Amino acid sequence: MNNYSYKYGKNLYLNITNRCMMACPYCIKHKWAGKFRGNFLKLDKEPTVQQVINSIGDCTKYNEIIFCGYGDALIRLNEVIEISKWLKSNKVMVRINTAGLANRYYNKNILPQLKGLIDVISISLNGSNPQEHNKLNNPMFKEESFNEILNFAKLAKYDIPSVVITAVELPELDVAKVKEIAKTIGVHFRARPYLNEYEEY
Ligand code: SF4
Structure with a gap:
């Protein structure tokens, strides 16, 4: 039994x-051990x-397959490309959830490499x-990270059919402001629940 993929x-x-x-202090990978x-x-x-x-098996039985674990899959760009x-x-739908810092991490625009491979x-x-x-x-590129993410989202529109900015409903975050930013740069927006208490399922 491995933990390379999981159903939800x-x-x-x-x-x-x-x-x-x-290294988000609220990251559930630490809180939920x-x-x-x-x-x-x-x-x-x-x-x-x-x-x-091998861990995926029959990929056609799922609505969507999503790169989303306890880390940012784009840190393994080559593997994301090969798996996708x-x-x-x-012919399955593929989504990737990311912190949006990959272009800065690789020091180049990596988004064209995902064209035709990532749907969302x-x-x-x-x-x-x-x-x-x-x-x-607590991002790797400190205060420069914010604008890097906005630029990443803007560039993503050229290569990925659906671009979504998400915000966790953290008590200290004004989610409405993030929604407004998403609207300004012309991408979709989705609020995510703040996970605090451990949920078994
Ligand atoms: S971006 Fe996601 S996986 Fe990475 S530290 Fe923050 S909450 Fe955890």
Whole structure:
């Protein structure tokens, strides 16, 4: 039994890394000790492309397959591309959830590499200005991260059919302001519930 993929609802989620470009104090990977709704997502070792594909099995039985584990999958860009090629060859919907810092991390625009492979990109923006974003999320590129994420979301519109900015309903965050930012740059918006108490399912 491995933890490279896990089911939730009618979707399958891929947990390909525990590394992340942010160190959010509210991250449930710390609070929930690596557990998530009946799964244990802490990886001893990052899986290979083939190990992830083997863990998926019949990918056509899910509504959507989503890169979303206890880390940011774009930190393993090459593996995301290879796994997505296989998923798209099976005609399934593919989404990726990300912190939106990959272009800064790789120092180039990586989004064209995802064209035709990713249907939806969900970018978390938990902050309405650089200072607040830095304080709430402890990102790798500190206060520069906020504008990097906005630029990433704007560029994503050229290569990904659906771009969504998401904000966690943190008690200290004005989610309405983030929604307004998403509207200004012309992408969708979705609020996510703040997960605090551990949920078994
Ligand atoms: S971006 Fe997500 S996975 Fe990364 S530290 Fe923040 S909450 Fe955790």
